Amino acid sequence: MAQILENISKIVTLSPEEELLFLSKIETKHYKAKTVILSAGEVCKDSYFVNSGLLRSFTINDNIVEHVLSFACEGWWIGDMYSLLSQKPGNLFIEVLEDAEVVLLSKENQEELYHLIPKLERFFRIIVENSLVAYQERLMDNLSLSAEERFDKFCKKYPTLIQKVPQKQIASFIGVTPEFFSKMKSRLLRK
Amino acid sequence: MAQILENISKIVTLSPEEELLFLSKIETKHYKAKTVILSAGEVCKDSYFVNSGLLRSFTINDNIVEHVLSFACEGWWIGDMYSLLSQKPGNLFIEVLEDAEVVLLSKENQEELYHLIPKLERFFRIIVENSLVAYQERLMDNLSLSAEERFDKFCKKYPTLIQKVPQKQIASFIGVTPEFFSKMKSRLLRK
């Protein structure tokens, strides 16, 4: 319930009144697995915080190939940053992989909160900074590591995801086809 | 001189006093081409804003292969975000490609300014948000586009860089070897 407050408190300290104010600006929703809560072509209106369950964001190329941009489980934020910032139609789908409880923070409320509680501007700055570092590293990994090394890093970084996520989506996340991933995996197991 | 203030004013409005305060916290330096202003293994102490000239950040793999993470010309920020945030030794080199005038903002001063001028927290939040969107797009491009398509996007996005930057570094930026880049380029010219 106050999961998101706990998450925020790891970075900035809100007063009880500020916490109440914050809670008044968010909305909690429950989604079944396989629900698509945002589609490519739509404008992203909200930031999503995952209380429980599992989501992913991805694009679809030429109506065929999916590419997973990110997973989000308990305690993570997800959204279509490009669309959210520009308020233009985005390229991302956001889909529920496991039944989820999600906190929605609308763009307007978020902007309003920046004024009402400047500490939240700090909070989101830091969240975004950390996210930027992670994407920079992932990009460099894609430029410099082999598929096997990227898989290895993935396993170490997200050990819990490996059981939960269909393996073809892990393949997509690290940037290989499901067929090659399968071959690579069995090759690794033989060692 | 007040180039950086102009840059800031595109996003937030500072009062004259705030501008003076800001100026008192920064330092301007001149570097010759080929200067390495940050090396892998060092802790990054500053954010760099480019007044003039051209810089790049890159890693080196196994003491051999370079991978360009970013270029920064007039009006751009550059740094080793990972190292700057964590204050741990980083993996990036930052090198001057063309004689440059660079504004240095130390981490301490930056943090201090967040408290003194909260609007600057907004400024940097927005800068980092935009940067995140760009890296997310670049990652997805690397997962889904061919080298030729990535080169095409690069040309459209950074037309001025093509003349300035040695072509092997463009190759590295888009994620191919210089040899393949050369072949690809002559193939494109023949059309």
Add this chain to the structure above:
DNA sequence: TAGAGCACTTAATGTAGATTAAGAAAGAAG
């Protein structure tokens, strides 16, 4: 309990891009 659909595997074949190696061209430095 059948059968429709996914997720995963295996294997043959194809290819984008890497590697290696050499030479040409163009700067920089003395």
Add this chain to the structure above:
DNA sequence: CTTCTTTCTTAATCTACATTAAGTGCTCTA
């Protein structure tokens, strides 16, 4: 101007990974 170094090109060969295709085994639904 000459030499040294670095960048760029070309070409042969190689390989990591993609593509295509077929088959296996889930699990969900009816």
